[in-house]
Every structure is written in structure tokens, then in C-alpha cells.
Amino acid sequence: MAIWLHELKLFLRQRMALPLLLLTLAVASSAVVAGVAEVSRQHDVIERIQPQQAEDEAAVAAFVTVSGDPGSAAYYTFHATWDEPSPLAFAALGQRDVAPYVLRVRALSLESQIHEGENYNAETALPGRFDWAFVLIYLAPLFLIALLHDLRSGEREAGRMAMIQSMVRSERSLWLRRVAWRVGLTYLALSTPFAIGAAIMAAPASEVLAMLGLAALYVLFWAVLALLVARLKFGSVTNAASLAATWLVLTLVLPGLALLAINAAIPVRQGVELTLAQRELVHAGWDRPKEETMQDFFQVHPEWRDTPPVGLGFHYKWYYAFQHMGDVGVAEQTTAYRAGLEARDGWTRRIGYLLPAVGVQVGLHRLAETDLAAQMAYQDRIRAFHDRLRTFYYPYVFNDVTFTMDDFARAPRWGQTTTGDPS
Amino acid sequence: MNEQAGPGPVIEIRDLEVSRGGSRVLDRLSLSVAAGETYALLGGNGSGKSTTLATLLGLLRPDGGHINVAGADPAAEPEAARRQIAYLPENVALYEQLSAYENIAYFMALAGAEPDAMRMDEALDAAGLQPEARERRVGSYSKGMRQKVAIAMAVLRDVPVLLLDEPTSGLDPRATADFNQLVTRLKQRGTGILMVTHDLLGAADCADRIGFLAQGRIVEEIVPSAGMDVLALHHRYTEAAAA
Numbered sequence: 050m051a052i053w054l055h056e057l058k059l060f061l062r063q064r065m066a067l068p069l070l071l072l073t074l075a076v077a078s079s080a081v082v083a084g085v086a087e088v089s090r091q092h093d094v095i096e097r098i099q100p101q102q103a104e105d106e107a108a109v110a111a112f113v114t115v116s117g118d119p120g121s122a123a124y125y126t127f128h129a130t131w132d133e134p135s136p137l138a139f140a141a142l143g144q145r146d147v148a149p150y151v152l153r154v155r156a157l158s159l160e161s162q163i164h165e166g167e168n169y170n171a172e173t174a175l176p177g178r179f180d181w182a183f184v185l186i187y188l189a190p191l192f193l194i195a196l197l198h199d200l201r202s203g204e205r206e207a208g209r210m211a212m213i214q215s216m217v218r219s220e221r222s223l224w225l226r227r228v229a230w231r232v233g234l235t236y237l238a239l240s241t242p243f244a245i246g247a248a249i250m251a252a253p254a255s256e257v258l259a260m261l262g263l264a265a266l267y268v269l270f271w272a273v274l275a276l277l278v279a280r281l282k283f284g285s286v287t288n289a290a291s292l293a294a295t296w297l298v299l300t301l302v303l304p305g306l307a308l309l310a311i312n313a314a315i316p317v318r319q320g321v322e323l324t325l326a327q328r329e330l331v332h333a334g335w336d337r338p339k340e341e342t343m344q345d346f347f348q349v350h351p352e353w354r355d356t357p358p359v360g361l362g363f364h365y366k367w368y369y370a371f372q373h374m375g376d377v378g379v380a381e382q383t384t385a386y387r388a389g390l391e392a393r394d395g396w397t398r399r400i401g402y403l404l405p406a407v408g409v410q411v412g413l414h415r416l417a418e419t420d421l422a423a424q425m426a427y428q429d430r431i432r433a434f435h436d437r438l439r440t441f442y443y444p445y446v447f448n449d450v451t452f453t454m455d456d457f458a459r460a461p462r463w464g465q466t467t468t469g470d471p472s
Numbered sequence: 473m474n475e476q477a478g479p480g481p482v483i484e485i486r487d488l489e490v491s492r493g494g495s496r497v498l499d500r501l502s503l504s505v506a507a508g509e510t511y512a513l514l515g516g517n518g519s520g521k522s523t524t525l526a527t528l529l530g531l532l533r534p535d536g537g538h539i540n541v542a543g544a545d546p547a548a549e550p551e552a553a554r555r556q557i558a559y560l561p562e563n564v565a566l567y568e569q570l571s572a573y574e575n576i577a578y579f580m581a582l583a584g585a586e587p588d589a590m591r592m593d594e595a596l597d598a599a600g601l602q603p604e605a606r607e608r609r610v611g612s613y614s615k616g617m618r619q620k621v622a623i624a625m626a627v628l629r630d631v632p633v634l635l636l637d638e639p640t641s642g643l644d645p646r647a648t649a650d651f652n653q654l655v656t657r658l659k660q661r662g663t664g665i666l667m668v669t670h671d672l673l674g675a676a677d678c679a680d681r682i683g684f685l686a687q688g689r690i691v692e693e694i695v696p697s698a699g700m701d702v703l704a705l706h707h708r709y710t711e712a713a714a715a
Contacts, residue, residue, distance in 0.1 A: 051581055051586055055577065055578045055581045058570075058574070058578075207565050208565035209566070211561050212559060212561055212579070214531060215529050215554050215557055215558070216559075216582045216625075216629075217582045218551060218555070218582070219551065220551075
């Protein structure tokens, strides 16, 4: 045991050891603080929505209930939806910095409402968020390289190797102890701020352990790589340069090339193109004969075929019919868009088996529920909610039922599973 | 007096053959060092002196021949052989950020020993390192002071074999004399010492036997005597090197 303490003392007395460990701790802590702050901000935004939503609904109800027009009720009422961050989102923000986590939807055509929010702010999208996953994946290997590149070569260059070899009982144990302290303390500096952040966010223990396990595997990968390079018996400078070049290739160049290859192999139209396509369909609906639109709509919703016909003037049942047909018209494109994104995501996961940086990123984002799958799940929940909105409003609109203050109170709410029904 | 050293030689090399980089460096080298004896191995650059030490330490595998270090074969069981050896490289490199005490404690821990402060002081006293310097970081030490720390380690380890690689190169005459005294003290404790050196005068002063190494083998071996003609010795040395 004493030899372990001697090794620790020796390591901590090295000129760069303590500053590097403190830097690792500071950077990991900053990333956790930034992540917790961002997630708290998102929680605050979501909390603020609900009273504002109630205020907005009351304002709409005040003027809509004068006429009792259900079409106006459906048209003017925005319904807030939101995607609460998971307890571990602070560690790997993933898509949450660019994909919307709050969306107010109406009973109009949906797809354009979903994809309007995909116009990213290029200034924030380009550098990405400074989160714990970023520190682990991109910076931790550099700290490890700084601590391990001269493990053996440093002793050779200082002229101590022969003396060490002449005294040490087991050379393998010596290097093992030295690697263990370097890797162990770096891992501790990385994982302690994360564990504190996870405790603050009340993250489930199993997922915290899974993230810590993933981080440990990644740290071990770089440690083993550094040891393999050390076995080649190059000088310290050559070791450092080789490892830095490997880091560049494994974390930046190859993932970048893989992303380019995936994007080229699986072309996916932008969400905004989907929005435009649907807008064009909806706008064309104004110019189509009402009867044609209604017949198309009744093909999809035959349950409203026997309701009173629309006249020559404006009627909301025609308006909602062509709004809905806008969604139906881009259904194939929506499916293709989603399939394309999921195919790209699938290839990214496969590449993760080859490139540890990609694999760990995919794993962390999955555990934090901030990946594409989580984003798609939110969109699915919005679509299901939108269906509930239409199911709620259509009976009022198609049966010309007066919309009262009580009906506003019965309208679907995000997060509720049941709703009132006027029929 | 160390306990490992038994009767007979503590170092025995017979017909040792070692190659490095495809060329033969040691060519049927034979020599032996008895307990309490100092053997100086003299030779020019590339004659095989450092290769001999590295092979004794088990850092190089011989192509042929036989080696025995206090009962252990460095080729077959290098770690067992190293447990019998204290080694002083030409430039004793210690951990500069540690004091003499801390360096000794660390290296001794590597060797599996935990000397207390009193034993360390005794060893440092024996090595002649001033008490006021012992708490200082060795980064500020001279070469002679570093050697004294390494000698203290050898004293503490109490091993039967001491290997010295150019121990007096770069030392001033006073430090060289101090060093020779240290070697004599270790020899008196029963340590068998193999020293490789260019320093004829030092070798003649403290060695019991001197072997001239050329092209990987001992070409001449002499026993220095009082009043020996160092110029004559130098003449033989250069002849041996030329041969």
C-alpha cells in the first residue's frame, strides 16, 4: 500500500500534474454548471408557459364566447406543448440546444407548425453547447495524453530508467500503478462534478451509473491507446505528437468525414422544405372549389360526410378541411423525412461502434434523452395531441355547436390523457 | 555485511555473447567478481562495457554463454537478479522534485523495502551527504551529491553486487576521492563491485583487479599494486584498446 502512496506523492509533485488535474476539474465543473443552468432555464421557460397559456386562453375565450363560434375558438387558441428535459440532460444537451422544446400548436395543419421551429440560430448551432459530454469526449483525451505521453519515455529521457529497472520488483506493477493514479484521478476530476450535478437534478442511480460506466470505458480507451504508443519507445515529443494526431483523427476528422458521407449517402430534405410544401398545399386550398376539398376530406374523415353542407361563403369546416388536407398531402414527405433522419441516426450509431468518440456521444445522448429519438418522440406526442385537438374541435365545427366558456375548460391540455367531448 | 553473498564469486560471466543491432558486442566475455572485491572494467567507446552492465541487469538477453549474479541468472530471472544488484548509472538521475529522503523512500519502496528515518540517516551518513542538504529537493544537487544519495540506497539495500557505470566521470578530484572512499567502505561490507570506467587513475586506486575490454572480450587482466606505474598502465590500456 505504501508504494501506492509514494507513487501518488511522486505524481502530484510533477510540475504539470496538479495544474492539469485542477484544470480538468474546473472544466468539468464549468460544463456541469453550464448544463444545469441551461436545463434549469428550460424548466423555468416550461413553468412560465402554463400561467401564460391560461391568460392567453382567457383572452381568447372572452371574445370568442360572445359569438360562440367554435371555428374561431379552434383558430385563435394556441395550445402549449413542451418537452421536459430529463434529469441527465444537463450532462449531454444534445439536440435540446437547437430543436424546440416548447411548441404552441393550433388545430390547423400541423407539419408546418412542427418544422417552423427548425430554423436554427447558426451562431448557437455551430459551436454546440459546452456540456459535460463535450468535456469528456473532446477535452478529456487531451488531458490524458498530457499525463500519459511521457510515462516511460520521460523516465528514459531523464536517465532514470536503468536505475528504476534495476530496483523495481515488478516493472509491470510499476507502470500499472502510475497509469492507475493518472487515469483514476483524471476520471475522478471528470466524474465528481457530474455526480454532484446528477444528485442536484435527482437523476436515477442506474442511469447515472450507466453514464459513469460509459465515461470510464472512454477514459480507459485513451489510456490504453497512450500505453500502446508508449510501448513503441519513441521520445516524449513524438509520443505527444502521435497521440494528438490520433485524437484529431478519431474525434474530429473521421467523425466529420463520416457525417459528410452519411449526409451524402442519405439525402434528407430540410424540415423547412416540408413547411413550404404544406403551406403551398394549404394556400392552394383557398382557390380550389369547396366541394372538391370537402370530398377529399370526407375520404379521410367519412364520419363528417353527413353533416350540413358548406355554403358559398366562408365556413370553418371547409377551412379546417383544407388545413387537414395540407397534412395529408405531405404525409409521404413527412414519412420520408423522418425515415431519412432515422436512417442517418442509425448509421451514426453503427459508426459509433468503430469510432469511440461517436459511440460515446450517441450513448450519452441516449441516456440523457436528448438525441434524435427523443426529439422524434416529442414530435409524436405533439401529433397525438394535435389529433386530440381536432377530435375535440371538429364536432363543434362540423355540427355547428355553440362554443361556451365551459367548452374552453374542457379543451385538451398537454399532459392530460382525457378530454371532454361535445357529442 | 550483506547476507546474500556466499563464498565464491558474486558475479560470474562465462563465454558471454551479446549482439545489439545485428552486430556482436560481447564476444565470449568471461570474468568474475568475488564478494568484497572491486573489479574495474576498462575499455574504449563501443568496447562493450555498458552492454555488460545491461546484460547483468537482465535488460539485454545474451545470445550465448552463462551469467550468474549471486545465484540468479539475469537472462532467465531478471527480476530475481536485480534484487541482488545495486546499480549506479553514469549520471545518477533522481526525482528532482523530491528531497534526498523522499527519493530514497521512493526507490526503496520500488525495491520492496521501507527504511525508517534513522536507517536513512545512517545510510546518508555512510554516503557522506551533509545533513542540511537532505531535506532539499535534489534538483539543486551536484552530481557528487546525487551519487551519494544513490550510494546511500545501495547501502540500505545491502545487496551483494554493486554495478558502477563511469562513477567518477565529471567529478572533481575531491569528489572522486570521496567516492573512492565510499566504494572502499562498501567493499569492506562484503559487496562485490563491478565498475566500468575510463578513469585509469581511479581504477588503479580502488580496484582489486582491472580487466581491459576490447571488441567484446577481456584482452588483459591485471592486479594493481602499490607504486604501479600509471603511465605503463595507460600504455597497456591503449594497446588493449588498439588490439
